[in-house]
Amino acid sequence: MLKKLFMLIVAGFFLASCAATKTEQGGDVDATSASASSSSGGEITAGTQEDLIVNVGDRVFFEFDSSELTVDAQATLDAQAAWLMQYPDTNITVEGHADERGTREYNLALGDKRAFSVYSYLAQAGIDTNRMEYVSWGKERPEVIGSDETAYSQNRRGVTIVSN
Amino acid sequence: MIKKILIILFFSLNANAALEVTIAQGKVEPTPIAITQIFGADSDTARYGNTLRQIISNNLTNSGLFYTVNEDLYIQSDNLVEKVPRFEDWKLIKAQFLLSADVNKNDKGIRLRMRLYDVFNAKEIEKLQLTIPDENLIRRVGHTVSDIVYERITGETGYFDTRIVYVSEVGPLDQRVKRLAIMDQDGHIDSHQFLTDGKNMVLTPRFAPNKQLITYMEYKNNLPRVYIYNLKTGEREIVGDFPGMTFAPRFSPDSQSVVMSFSDPNNSANSEIYLMDLNTRSRSRLTNDSGIDTSPSFSPDGDKIVFNSDRGGSPQLFIMDKDGDNIKRISKGKGVYGNPVWSPRGDLIAFTKLTQGNFHIGVMDTNGNNERVIVRDFALESPAWSPNGRYLIFHRQKRSNLDGTGGEVTIHFIDITGYNERVIPTPRDGSDPAWSPLL
Numbered sequence A: 001m002l003k004k005l006f007m008l009i010v011a012g013f014f015l016a017s018c019a020a021t022k023t024e025q026g027g028d029v030d031a032t033s034a035s036a037s038s039s040s041g042g043e044i045t046a047g048t049q050e051d052l053i054v055n056v057g058d059r060v061f062f063e064f065d066s067s068e069l070t071v072d073a074q075a076t077l078d079a080q081a082a083w084l085m086q087y088p089d090t091n092i093t094v095e096g097h098a099d100e101r102g103t104r105e106y107n108l109a110l111g112d113k114r115a116f117s118v119y120s121y122l123a124q125a126g127i128d129t130n131r132m133e134y135v136s137w138g139k140e141r142p143e144v145i146g147s148d149e150t151a152y153s154q155n156r157r158g159v160t161i162v163s164n
Numbered sequence B: 001m002i003k004k005i006l007i008i009l010f011f012s013l014n015a016n017a018a019l020e021v022t023i024a025q026g027k028v029e030p031t032p033i034a035i036t037q038i039f040g041a042d043s044d045t046a047r048y049g050n051t052l053r054q055i056i057s058n059n060l061t062n063s064g065l066f067y068t069v070n071e072d073l074y075i076q077s078d079n080l081v082e083k084v085p086r087f088e089d090w091k092l093i094k095a096q097f098l099l100s101a102d103v104n105k106n107d108k109g110i111r112l113r114m115r116l117y118d119v120f121n122a123k124e125i126e127k128l129q130l131t132i133p134d135e136n137l138i139r140r141v142g143h144t145v146s147d148i149v150y151e152r153i154t155g156e157t158g159y160f161d162t163r164i165v166y167v168s169e170v171g172p173l174d175q176r177v178k179r180l181a182i183m184d185q186d187g188h189i190d191s192h193q194f195l196t197d198g199k200n201m202v203l204t205p206r207f208a209p210n211k212q213l214i215t216y217m218e219y220k221n222n223l224p225r226v227y228i229y230n231l232k233t234g235e236r237e238i239v240g241d242f243p244g245m246t247f248a249p250r251f252s253p254d255s256q257s258v259v260m261s262f263s264d265p266n267n268s269a270n271s272e273i274y275l276m277d278l279n280t281r282s283r284s285r286l287t288n289d290s291g292i293d294t295s296p297s298f299s300p301d302g303d304k305i306v307f308n309s310d311r312g313g314s315p316q317l318f319i320m321d322k323d324g325d326n327i328k329r330i331s332k333g334k335g336v337y338g339n340p341v342w343s344p345r346g347d348l349i350a351f352t353k354l355t356q357g358n359f360h361i362g363v364m365d366t367n368g369n370n371e372r373v374i375v376r377d378f379a380l381e382s383p384a385w386s387p388n389g390r391y392l393i394f395h396r397q398k399r400s401n402l403d404g405t406g407g408e409v410t411i412h413f414i415d416i417t418g419y420n421e422r423v424i425p426t427p428r429d430g431s432d433p434a435w436s437p438l439l
Helices: A002-020 A029-040 A049-055 A071-086 A104-124 A149-155 B002-013 B015-025 B043-062 B087-092 B135-154
Strands: A059-061 A092-097 A132-138 A157-162 B031-040 B066-068 B097-106 B109-118 B123-132 B163-170 B177-184 B202-207 B213-220 B223-230 B236-238 B245-251 B257-264 B270-277 B283-285 B293-298 B304-309 B316-321 B336-342 B348-355 B358-365 B372-377 B380-385 B391-397 B409-415 B422-424 B429-435
Touching (some): A049 A157, A071 A104, A092 A104, A104 A132, A104 A157, A104 B202, A104 B245, A104 B257, A104 B270, A104 B293, A104 B336, A132 B223, B031 B043, B031 B135, B043 B066, B043 B097, B043 B109, B097 B135, B163 B409, B202 B245, B245 B270, B257 B293, B270 B293, B304 B336, B316 B336, B336 B380, B348 B380, B358 B391, B372 B380, B372 B391, B372 B409, B391 B429
Parallel strands (some): A092 A132, B031 B066, B031 B097, B202 B429, B223 B245, B293 B336, B380 B429, B409 B429
Antiparallel strands (some): A059 A157, A092 A157, B097 B109, B109 B123, B202 B213, B223 B236, B270 B283, B293 B304, B304 B316, B336 B348, B358 B372, B380 B391, B391 B409
């Protein structure tokens, strides 16, 4: 189970890095689905985390010290909401993260606001809050290791995780 | 010589003046002290003696206010607990103070006798006899003797018989395993102990000022909440059991309450500061603003709280009354502030500041005046005060690289004058250090 999760995270990382240059989000599915699906070594099961990553985009990115959803982020979340409607038995946890350029405690607060922004956007899009949880990881779980803006921009994120 | 002693004594009488004097004059010249062999009656007690001498010598030297005169220079090699020293011999090697001690066993345990002499005035200024039941307390005896010497000579409260709780870190930076750990203030490996197993991430431990308790944040079942760890029983208890994240905890000066942040789902998960009474478990909300309010820290008299807020746009430092009234911004400089911690002396606030690409740890008066930077680097965080308010510990992290290397994080000690920075050794990486009160 853990191994699987780790592979998914790796897949997510590929996707994020590829998408980052232009669209920031996983909107451009065709460009990256090949590498993502091959890295997990098989067919993508509908309604899974892998499906979400490859066909919808599991994450949104934030500006420095901001928890506001960008236009791109809102587009991704609209797609996530549609996907969640399509798979009504799916529950999710939204993770909020920050880059390393802030204090630990401030970044915990910021991560929570980011996670909540995603959570409440999905709620307003019609997703039952009973299906959703959210949690802040502050700067404790970077997606990309590195002390530069390339890493930071990937780490200021809200990630939707399928929890069942 | 006398002048130098007077200066040190003067420092302790007026902390503010001392700081200014130190900045104007630069580094304090350490006072030379000779420490004789600590004599044992047999091989066990001789071993204790060696350990004690090393602990005392290291403590005094690490304070930056003393140095131990090299043993090779000593002319007199006697046990000077019962015998009056030949002060001329010690003057000759420029020892200003002289410490001698011996250890023996009796039916109650291990007994230490100590004498401290003022060489210049040729007189005994302190004596001590103490007995401990077993050798497990040897390190604490060494710290206690160090405190007595430090206090007698500088006039300041000692800080050696204290401990540091911190977060031990290991593993890749994106999957860091973080455990609570505790050690003597000198970081000696024999005193080091892990308190948690690393299954759950833990952050930001802080001691209660007068109880054997630590408050910290833990991700149990992926729910980040404030807990209390009882050092006597090893029990962990949730205190911030709210319907959302609780974090950034600190005890009130009487150890009866914990002040912390709570990000309430019914308030858009915006972090506000709450006070939790540990006896009644009642909680009161102290802040109410659309910005983030976090990192609260009580003044030692319990009347005021300094905290971090971005209510004005960027994160800055604010002070309020203990009930949340009279909120005033105190940070005045350029940059993004955080992590304010009120000095146990009450006169200063330590903080973290991010500006021009670097973190800074500094201190300011409680009204925000006289800000000065003590240390600057790419990543610095978590200043914590020594119980006597003269030193800070903090952590320093190196830059990390895309290939996963770098990011090493270590705990450091520094005099608030900016001199005498030292690494406090930890078996793995270490962050979020906090200092215990005097034991």
